[in-house]
Amino acid sequence: MKKRFTEEQIVRILQEAERAQTDQEIIRKYNISDTTFYRWKKLYGGMGVSEVKRLKELERENAKLKKLLAEQMLVNEALKEVVEKKW
Structure with a gap:
């Protein structure tokens, strides 16, 4: 699903809403629910x-770190299985 507004645009809309008299004005102006x-x-x-x-930058970094952790855990699990085998 494509977003109509970026996070930066959303923040600007909310800042405009703080200056507006009612939230309904902004809702109608930008045609949002x-x-x-x-x-x-x-x-x-x-x-x-x-x-x-x-x-947004921190969320991207966090996702990258989670992926690295998951990959490392898979490697560790594979190594444990190899070590536990009886030769």
Whole structure:
């Protein structure tokens, strides 16, 4: 599913919502659902664009580290099986 808005755009929309009189104005302006708006508010509320970029970078790094850990655990498991075999 393709996202219509990037994280940076979402943060800017939420910042605009803080200045608007009602949330409904923003919801209508950007043609998003109430649920989407409040989910964004929960996830990104109070964040700046730079914070969102840093969060995204940390999430990518975390995913990479998890992958490396999983691969290393597989190698360790394979080595244990080889060592436990009786020759």
